[in-house]
Amino acid sequence: SAVISQKPSRDICQRGTSLTIQCQVDSQVTMMFWYRQQPGQSLTLIATANQGSEATYESGFVIDKFPISRPNLTFSTLTVSNMSPEDSSIYLCSVRQGGDTGELFFGEGSRLTVL
């Protein structure tokens, strides 16, 4: 199974600022995803981070608000831009490895609080 490290694990941010979350995987993976989990809610897929090309965003999420980089097969970043209190959430990086079952592995998440 993949080991995923996210930084920061938590942060308190001011309204209008931007924060970049880093995701490092201990092995090369084809598919990386970013999810958001708002307080008391389920996980919502933000985007698929594509290596060497622009991320693929889900409905309701746009690149200007959530720019994503994926420079190689082990690393990705998610930026939450121009934050508002509604962006207070846990942001989770996940990877899907090959093999028969292809399950998702998750990092511990980055808990952001926007004041």
Next chain:
Amino acid sequence: GEDVEQSLFLSVREGDSSVINCTYTDSSSTYLYWYKQEPGAGLQLLTYIFSNMDMKQDQRLTVLLNKKDKHLSLRIADTQTGDSAIYFCAWGFNKFYFGSGTKLNVKP
């Protein structure tokens, strides 16, 4: 995304069985998964079932899949206080979608 519904809360006594249900509206994935999220932690894969199967048993866990009714369930036998967590069903192939989550509370 795909609609995947779960009951929000379940409370059981230690030693009882717990049954967590999930209803989904799309059936294009090869596998269906159950994840566990403990307070302040990430998601941990508990078990999975291949879409061609009706049942899978894995120690205290039993997964039942009814493809006709698009219904998935997770049964935890001899539930322990350490099983208290939020449980999510998940479905997908290139993209994964998650159910609303069921918070399981196990009383001693």
